[in-house]
Amino acid sequence: MSYAIIGFGEIGQTLAKAFARSGIEVSVATTRDPESFASAAAAIGSGVIPQTLAEAVKADVIFLAVRFQSHADVAKALPNWQGKIIVDVTNAYGVPDAELGGQPSAKVVAQAFTGGRLVKGFNHLVAAVLDQDPAVHGGKRVVFLASDDDSAATEVGGLAEDLGFAPIKLGGLSEGGLLVQAHGNSWGRLIFKNLIKFD
Template identity: 55%
Template sequence: MSYAIIGLGKIGTAIAQAFSHQDIEVIVAGRRPVDALAAEIGPLLVPRRIEDAVKADVVILAVPFANHRDIGRAAANWEGKIVIDAMNAYGVPPEELGGLPSSAAVAKSFPGAKVVKAFNHLPAATLAQGATTRQGGRRVVFVSSDHEDASASVAALVDRLGFAPIELGKIGEGGLLVQARGNTWAQLIFQDLTKFD
């Protein structure tokens, strides 16, 4: 399975570091050149253009929320792909989202893809601290999707990256706990939780 991270801002960089720490190859792309930052993070980060990055099996969106539609237009076909929504729609009026949870609104720009919400609830600085917490357990990453198979696949990736996945169920149900709405943060956003195995 091939992976790509689009957006190497603070969240995208933290996720890329997790891939690097586990020696997992990942394509990285952004609106600006990412070659120097990718080389700094690790040798398994492969810089590409966005048009090439969207060809990966799993595409992680770590761009500002307003830019997701542009990424959606970068591929002719999203069928069979998993798109991980690591964005937050804080400050976006609910009416702009058609009253939908932000990830459900995002899914409209990626027809045929299975959208999974993950990696968005922690601040970038916390996520960048890595999978192991000071208490010695694994840092929790919440996962939510309307597609059980895609949710399980992303949970397995989260686990492979060293984090502890907790599946919340469907985007419009348990997934609402990690969806910003208007100027309100959901209950689980910013919760840095530890799981002890």
């Protein structure tokens, strides 16, 4: 499996560090020329590969770490996302429910990525917490996953474990997904919950 992170702001860089900690190669891209963030990528680790957006979207699993409002622009990079898993790390805080058509924000994102298998995840922790070692007090930091495609959620859950986290699947986007999504000017009930799972 190949991995890419689209967006190299605070969250994108934090995710890249998680990959680097675990020795898993990951591509990183923005809409800018890769040279413009190559030194920042190199500072994280040699396995963090700066690429163009067109190159990065060839990956099997793509983390969408951009502003919610930018997701549609990224979706235009491919006419069809068939066979790809999109991990939606965006938060639509402040976006009026009317703009989302009464749907969970992740469903709106899923519709933009035609043919892709969307998993909502890695978005409920602030960057400063996500940046910490996920091994805590003999347990592992929890990441919540929600998807209408259970097999995609299972695949991302396996990756989360490889990155050192404890994945917890919440079910579909219209049920569990709402617990980890911002809607309007409110946050889902599980957002910002820094939970540790002990075996």
